Amino acid sequence: MNLKKIYWIFLLLLLTFIGDRIGGWILEQIVQKSQFRYTRLYNQQAESDILLVGNSRGLMFYQPTIEELTGKSTLNLSYNSMPINLGRALLQDYFENYPAPEQVILDVTMCDRLNNQLIAGFNLYTPKSTHVKQLIRDSIPKDYYGGMVTHLYRYNSEVFQRTLNYINKSDEDWLLDRVINDYMVEEAQSLETFRITYDTSFTNELNAIKQLCQSKGTQLNFVINPYYPPFAESITNLDSIKNVIQTQVGVSISDYSRALTDREDFGDYQHTNKTGARKYMQMLLQDGILKK
Amino acid sequence: MIFNSLAFFVFIAAFLPLYFSMKGKSRLWLCLIGSYIFYGWWDWRFLSLIVFSTCIDYFVGLQLDQTEDEAKRKRLLTISMVVNLGFLAFFKYFNFFIDSFTNMLQSWGYEGSTTSLDIILPVGISFYTFQSMSYTIDVYYRKLAVEKDFIRFATFISFFPQLVAGPIVRASDFLPQFQKERTFSWDRLTTGLGQILWGFFKKVAVADSLAPYVDQCFQEPGMFGSLHLLIGIIFYSFQIYCDFSGYSDIAIGLARVLGFDFPENFRTPYFSKNFSEFWKRWHISLSSWLQDYLYIPLGGNRNGSFGSWFFIILFYVLTVVMTGWWWLGIIGVGMGIWAYWYYNSSTARQKNLATYANLMVTMLLGGLWHGASWAFVFWGFLHGAYLVVQRLASPFWNKVLNAIKTPMFIQNTLAIAMVYFFTCLAWVYFRAPDFEVANNFIMGIASLEQFSFGAVMNKFQVVKGFLLIGLLLAVEVTDLRYEYHEVIRTQAVFRVVSFAILLWLISFFGTFGNNSFIYFQF
Numbered sequence: 001m002n003l004k005k006i007y008w009i010f011l012l013l014l015l016t017f018i019g020d021r022i023g024g025w026i027l028e029q030i031v032q033k034s035q036f037r038y039t040r041l042y043n044q045q046a047e048s049d050i051l052l053v054g055n056s057r058g059l060m061f062y063q064p065t066i067e068e069l070t071g072k073s074t075l076n077l078s079y080n081s082m083p084i085n086l087g088r089a090l091l092q093d094y095f096e097n098y099p100a101p102e103q104v105i106l107d108v109t110m111c112d113r114l115n116n117q118l119i120a121g122f123n124l125y126t127p128k129s130t131h132v133k134q135l136i137r138d139s140i141p142k143d144y145y146g147g148m149v150t151h152l153y154r155y156n157s158e159v160f161q162r163t164l165n166y167i168n169k170s171d172e173d174w175l176l177d178r179v180i181n182d183y184m185v186e187e188a189q190s191l192e193t194f195r196i197t198y199d200t201s202f203t204n205e206l207n208a209i210k211q212l213c214q215s216k217g218t219q220l221n222f223v224i225n226p227y228y229p230p231f232a233e234s235i236t237n238l239d240s241i242k243n244v245i246q247t248q249v250g251v252s253i254s255d256y257s258r259a260l261t262d263r264e265d266f267g268d269y270q271h272t273n274k275t276g277a278r279k280y281m282q283m284l285l286q287d288g289i290l291k292k
Numbered sequence: 293m294i295f296n297s298l299a300f301f302v303f304i305a306a307f308l309p310l311y312f313s314m315k316g317k318s319r320l321w322l323c324l325i326g327s328y329i330f331y332g333w334w335d336w337r338f339l340s341l342i343v344f345s346t347c348i349d350y351f352v353g354l355q356l357d358q359t360e361d362e363a364k365r366k367r368l369l370t371i372s373m374v375v376n377l378g379f380l381a382f383f384k385y386f387n388f389f390i391d392s393f394t395n396m397l398q399s400w401g402y403e404g405s406t407t408s409l410d411i412i413l414p415v416g417i418s419f420y421t422f423q424s425m426s427y428t429i430d431v432y433y434r435k436l437a438v439e440k441d442f443i444r445f446a447t448f449i450s451f452f453p454q455l456v457a458g459p460i461v462r463a464s465d466f467l468p469q470f471q472k473e474r475t476f477s478w479d480r481l482t483t484g485l486g487q488i489l490w491g492f493f494k495k496v497a498v499a500d501s502l503a504p505y506v507d508q509c510f511q512e513p514g515m516f517g518s519l520h521l522l523i524g525i526i527f528y529s530f531q532i533y534c535d536f537s538g539y540s541d542i543a544i545g546l547a548r549v550l551g552f553d554f555p556e557n558f559r560t561p562y563f564s565k566n567f568s569e570f571w572k573r574w575h576i577s578l579s580s581w582l583q584d585y586l587y588i589p590l591g592g593n594r595n596g597s598f599g600s601w602f603f604i605i606l607f608y609v610l611t612v613v614m615t616g617w618w619w620l621g622i623i624g625v626g627m628g629i630w631a632y633w634y635y636n637s638s639t640a641r642q643k644n645l646a647t648y649a650n651l652m653v654t655m656l657l658g659g660l661w662h663g664a665s666w667a668f669v670f671w672g673f674l675h676g677a678y679l680v681v682q683r684l685a686s687p688f689w690n691k692v693l694n695a696i697k698t699p700m701f702i703q704n705t706l707a708i709a710m711v712y713f714f715t716c717l718a719w720v721y722f723r724a725p726d727f728e729v730a731n732n733f734i735m736g737i738a739s740l741e742q743f744s745f746g747a748v749m750n751k752f753q754v755v756k757g758f759l760l761i762g763l764l765l766a767v768e769v770t771d772l773r774y775e776y777h778e779v780i781r782t783q784a785v786f787r788v789v790s791f792a793i794l795l796w797l798i799s800f801f802g803t804f805g806n807n808s809f810i811y812f813q814f
Contacts, residue, residue, distance in 0.1 A: 117805075
């Protein structure tokens with residue numbers, strides 16, 4: 001192999017590296033322009049009175065209704081399939097960067113899975129985050145170091161696509177806007193029973209959140225958000241998980257799993273639509289979980 | 293070991309310098325040991341199968357070379373076939389046959405035993421078995437000189453780049469390449485690397501990005517609206533294409549770097565204008581294998597054989613028995629009478645009918661090659677039916693198009709769209725876990741309920757999926773039109789920029805979860 005060919009290899013590596021860094025920088029600038037909740041969180045634009053945490057079911061904490069009912073500002077940190085360790089890390093990042101909020105409301109049914117793939121999706125926020133960064137480094141080092149080697153890789157996720165979607169657009173009123181279909185209603189009558197897999201590490205995460213809130217004087221509420229009733233019946237260990245959390249964490253759980261019964265309130269088995277979410281927020285207000 | 297794993301990168305980083313620093317016999321030994329490590333990484337116990345199969349075919353080949361006695365030669369060929377197809381039958385089809393037999397007994401009202409063995413399917417068994425069989429058949433028919441060097445022969449059977457998912461390389465194409473000493477070539481390195489990178493892009497960026505959406509669609513199609521399912525099958529058509537052709541590209545590229553030339557396995561199949569063309573562009577190494585070792589021996593497009601009629605009747609009877617649709621039997625008898633009349637009415641019709649029968653048997657067995665399930669057989673049947681209907685209808689269809697003076701561009705677009713549509717229809721049966729899910733899937737699309745983008749779930753996956761498919765097609769169309777790969781080969785600047793772009797795309801879109809290749813299960 002002559003010297004000229006070695007130059008070409010060197011040029012390829014150099015071009016790949018420089019292009020990656022420039023691409024990463026451009027994408028970072030784009031992310032800064034987004035109104036996505038996590039971008040706002042890390043851009044010092046998310047100071048709120050109430051923080052809401054959950055997985056996709058946490059999005060039924062419908063912010064426009066809460067703000068209308070209570071007159072308080074909200075930040076919903078929920079995300080599809082979000083695991084509790086990521087929820088905890090995001091809360092820690094919030095508490096570190098903002099004055100303590102009045103209240104944190106957390107849907108404990110997010111304690112049903114570990115989801116390293118989603119955690120990796122938050123790689124794009126590692127330059128600005130302390131706790132999410134640490135979580136990624138500890139739980140998926142391959143992705144963390146991958147993001148260091150190539151900056152483009154940090155943006156290789158659905159989280160980034162959502163960030164793009166919310167450029168100059170608010171993400172605060174998104175919720176399913178459909179009614180559960182006939183097929184699902186019919187199938188619901190013969191759903192097989194199943195158990196939520198509860199890992200003991202979830203208790204530690206919930207305890208960490210409790211301590212964080214206590215240390216800052218923030219009120220913490222645990223709730224179980226509504227399920228489509230036949231689906232709620234098919235979960236065989238929902239009550240026992242509730243008992244485990246209440247005993248081991250020492251925070252009582254307000255159970256709304258069967259609170260809504262009308263088909264028109266649901267988009268599918270696990271999610272209310274906007275109509276259902278509005279009714280549910282009214283219930284939280286009446287029960288004193290939300291306060292004016 | 294799979295190509296998109298860290299283990300493979302370590303393996304190849306150690307293998308390449310050793311390979312180019314060795315020569316002659318020691319290099320062959322390195323290839324053989326490397327290939328066995330590559331395969332054994334998955335499950336070392338199944339190495340014994342490859343070794344046994346290799347030994348049998350090696351010794352059969354030697355014996356074939358030493359005798360002119362036709363009866364003995366036939367016996368030797370039979371031994372090789374029985375051993376190779378026996379392994380395949382046991383590991384791949386045993387439970388399928390037992391389950392089918394049990395279902396048949398149950399459909400007759402007997403209490404069939406439901407015992408089946410817990411058999412692990414050895415990865416790539418269908419590929420290396422066919423490769424090995426092609427050697428014995430070619431030696432038997434004196435088309436190929438026998439290979440006397442055991443190490444060379446064993447390396448041919450187990451050569452790691454194409455061991456587990458092809459392309460199926462014929463002995464006549466591959467073995468002579470071992471005769472020449474392979475030296476390092478800059479041109480081979482760059483073109484091979486380009487193909488490897490393109491293969492990785494197809495696999496980790498396109499196929500693996502489409503996979504989650506597709507998996508969800510086929511889990512319970514009833515949960516989704518019509519448009520969601522339609523997107524699901526479009527995605528699957530590209531997932532399987534990119535997954536499989538991506539593997540082939542990596543295999544061909546690797547072989548190229550090592551100094552070997554493998555045949556092309558895919559040639560933009562979704563641009564085919566008819567089904568014969570589709571099979572000349574999709575999994576070319578298998579379709580040409582089936583053509584040479586099954587379709588032509590059955591009589592091809594010249595005459596029929598006992599074998600093709602036997603298989604057709606067998607498949608038909610089994611379908612009637614398995615489904616319990618006895619009315620199909622009555623139709624079958626009617627079709628049999630018609631076929632008998634048609635067959636005896638003229639020589640031209642005899643030839644036509646024989647061609648249809650041979651095509652159908654080839655496609656049915658091709659379907660069964662993919663997997664031990666009736667869904668794969670049905671997929672093969674659909675493609676067989678497409679080929680037959682195309683032969684029957686194309687004269688009429690061409691007359692219609694000429695009569696209304698349709699511009700060639702529209703004719704071609706229409707033909708490509710039609711082939712793609714029917715290919716997708718067959719993919720539903722290929723991918724669905726059973727017939728019920730497949731039928732629900734098709735009914736779900738046909739219902740046109742919730743046929744709006746608003747009813748589509750996971751829109752972010754949809755946008756990403758279409759973006760990647762667009763990128764893929766743009767590159768493929770450019771390559772077809774401007775021979776992009778030639779420009780990359782000859783223009784260094786263009787090559788460097790293209791490789792860098794591919795690396796950025798893989799980094800930005802890739803899924804790095806060691807997802808296995810779909811065709812490993814075959």
